[in-house]
Amino acid sequence: MQTFSGVGVAPGRVLGPVRQMPKPVQEPAPHAPGAADIPADVTVESQGRRIKDAAKAVQAELRARAIGASGEGKEVLEATALMAADPMLVKSAIRLLSPEAPGGARTAERAVWEAAATVAESLKALGGYMAERVADVLDVRARIVSELRGLPAPGIPASDVPFILAAEDLAPADTATLDPTKVIALITSSGGPQSHTAILARALGLPAIVAAPGVDGLDDGTEIYLDGAAGTITTEPGEDLRLAAKAWATQASTLAAFSGNNALADGFRVPLLANVGTGADAVKAADAGAEGVGLLRTEFCFLDRDDEPSVEEQIAAYGAVFAAFPGKKVVVRTLDAGADKPLPFLTNADEPNPALGVRGYRTDLTSPGVLERQLEAIAAAEAAHQAEVWVMAPMISTADEAARFASLCSAAGLRTPGVMVEVPSAALTASTVLREVSFASLGTNDLTQYAMAADRQLGPLASLNDPWQPAVLQLVKLTVDGAAAASTVLAGTAAAATKPVGVCGEAAADPALAVVLVGLGVATLSMSARALAAVSTVLATVTVEQARNLAVAALAAPSASAARQTVRAQLPILVELGL
Ligand SMILES: C=C(OP(=O)(O)O)C(=O)O
Numbered sequence: 001m002q003t004f005s006g007v008g009v010a011p012g013r014v015l016g017p018v019r020q021m022p023k024p025v026q027e028p029a030p031h032a033p034g035a036a037d038i039p040a041d042v043t044v045e046s047q048g049r050r051i052k053d054a055a056k057a058v059q060a061e062l063r064a065r066a067i068g069a070s071g072e073g074k075e076v077l078e079a080t081a082l083m084a085a086d087p088m089l090v091k092s093a094i095r096l097l098s099p100e101a102p103g104g105a106r107t108a109e110r111a112v113w114e115a116a117a118t119v120a121e122s123l124k125a126l127g128g129y130m131a132e133r134v135a136d137v138l139d140v141r142a143r144i145v146s147e148l149r150g151l152p153a154p155g156i157p158a159s160d161v162p163f164i165l166a167a168e169d170l171a172p173a174d175t176a177t178l179d180p181t182k183v184i185a186l187i188t189s190s191g192g193p194q195s196h197t198a199i200l201a202r203a204l205g206l207p208a209i210v211a212a213p214g215v216d217g218l219d220d221g222t223e224i225y226l227d228g229a230a231g232t233i234t235t236e237p238g239e240d241l242r243l244a245a246k247a248w249a250t251q252a253s254t255l256a257a258f259s260g261n262n263a264l265a266d267g268f269r270v271p272l273l274a275n276v277g278t279g280a281d282a283v284k285a286a287d288a289g290a291e292g293v294g295l296l297r298t299e300f301c302f303l304d305r306d307d308e309p310s311v312e313e314q315i316a317a318y319g320a321v322f323a324a325f326p327g328k329k330v331v332v333r334t335l336d337a338g339a340d341k342p343l344p345f346l347t348n349a350d351e352p353n354p355a356l357g358v359r360g361y362r363t364d365l366t367s368p369g370v371l372e373r374q375l376e377a378i379a380a381a382e383a384a385h386q387a388e389v390w391v392m393a394p395m396i397s398t399a400d401e402a403a404r405f406a407s408l409c410s411a412a413g414l415r416t417p418g419v420m421v422e423v424p425s426a427a428l429t430a431s432t433v434l435r436e437v438s439f440a441s442l443g444t445n446d447l448t449q450y451a452m453a454a455d456r457q458l459g460p461l462a463s464l465n466d467p468w469q470p471a472v473l474q475l476v477k478l479t480v481d482g483a484a485a486a487s488t489v490l491a492g493t494a495a496a497a498t499k500p501v502g503v504c505g506e507a508a509a510d511p512a513l514a515v516v517l518v519g520l521g522v523a524t525l526s527m528s529a530r531a532l533a534a535v536s537t538v539l540a541t542v543t544v545e546q547a548r549n550l551a552v553a554a555l556a557a558p559s560a561s562a563a564r565q566t567v568r569a570q571l572p573i574l575v576e577l578g579l
């Protein structure tokens with residue numbers, strides 16, 4: 001028996017076989033003309049056959065997976081399968097094997113790599129629908145090269161049986177193909193509690209542990225037990241752990257669904273909203289009872305793009321979200337590109353320190369016009385739907401930035417501008433920042449990383465990267481107090497109404513921390529739809545006065561773990577529900 005420990009980021013106790021996420025495909029070395037790395041018995045013909053066979057094998061595999069898939073996933077697999085046997089790709093790769101090819105003969109792997117790059121370039125130049133196929137060509141290229149090398153195909157492994165996905169870390173793009181009926185839990189050797197692996201796990205309701213060194217070395221098929229609340233992983237689980245997993249499965253299915261009208265024990269209303277990335281997410285969130293959307297991560301609509309989406313494409317993407325929430329609030333966040341979410345048309349991949357770089361609202365400095373076009377699209381989508389649209393900018397650091405963003409919103413006809421408070425300077429100066437806008441939403445993921453100077457993606461810094469850190473709770477309090485002060489200063493003016501402060505960082509999805517946030521004066525909580533039921537069930541057990549007392553206790557604690565323990569000890573429902 002072996003045990004591993006990491007940081008539990010999504011609760012749940014499950015048992016199952018491990019499947020490792022294959023490592024990303026490395027670019028084959030360029031073949032230097034005249035170099036003797038192609039053995040004499042390897043003929044152009046034999047290499048050509050290898051390429052054809054590899055392309056056919058990839059196509060057959062994708063077709064087989066398409067048969068078992070449905071909806072959007074099926075379409076993607078079918079389109080990629082077609083691309084795999086594209087004669088243009090195979091023929092141009094075979095041409096590059098010849099010693100007469102410009103630059104000399106290549107290895108089969110290198111020939112496929114370069115031929116696909118050329119196909120991708122020409123598709124990109126054609127623009128529109130063709131340009132959207134670039135990602136498929138590059139995916140096919142990686143699959144054919146892996147097949148030639150005898151390595152497993154890149155991406156989330158296909159499997160007929162449910163499994164626990166192990167990886168070093170997951171990129172946001174990997175997550176598009178993750179099938180929650182097959183992947184029952186996630187474990188990673190690196191990644192922090194606020195990394196996108198963690199966010200995804202919570203969105204899908206999958207138990208997850210990050211920063212567990214060694215788990216990326218577990219053999220495929222090894223049976224493990226994991227406890228996502230405790231952050232522990234055990235191989236060769238005994239009868240006691242099997243029973244624990246069974247008990248959790250029974251309990252999880254009995255948690256009451258969210259009623260869609262969240263209130264504390266004394267009737268005090270705290271609307272629970274959802275964090276979404278696409279129209280499909282929004283539909284699921286509405287079905288789960290979300291009272292609106294507290295964070296539409298617009299960059300998630302365009303993560304696979306390397307050019308700016310047109311205004312029409314944006315209108316369609318945002319409209320799909322608004323359509324799911326007629327008459328309800330939808331808070332749209334303008335593009336938050338950079339650091340863990342690069343968008344090639346906005347961010348520079350060579351920045352030495354991307355988390356402190358040109359990201360979020362700051363990309364307006366280097367790519368002027370993109371923000372205005374996005375606001376135009378949001379306003380047009382709003383006009384076509386019934387949702388009550390609020391708009392906020394990510395990574396606002398100063399009152400001047402807030403004022404400029406508000407004037408851009410007003411020029412676009414958007415009436416409710418706001419800011420994310422995720423940079424400590426914005427929390428510290430909330431009383432002036434909030435004078436410029438109508439609301440704030442605390443992004444506790446980034447607020448924690450910047451307050452603690454700890455990269456949110458780094459496993460070894462996970463204990464610093466904890467929103468229970470009293471320093472982070474102080475910044476939440478300063479923001480709420482600043483918003484109240486801004487409202488008082490503006491008393492008697494048209495902008496005097498109380499400026500609401502919500503939370504849309506992952507802190508809101510932790511039911512115990514949600515109680516503290518409400519006690520600190522936060523007006524709304526936004527989270528992945530999966531967390532709504534647990535958070536509302538726990539909030540319903542406290543009055544606003546009790547929540548305030550727990551907030552005082554958490555603020556006074558000397559450490560994150562002491563704050564967590566103090567509060568959890570007062571919330572017996574957590575143990576009852578296994579949270
Ligand atoms: C909600 C947040 O935004 P993201 O996780 O997308 O950076 C945050 O930083 O808390």
Ligand SMILES: [Mg+2]
Nearest residue numbers: 422443445446
């Ligand atoms: Mg953020």
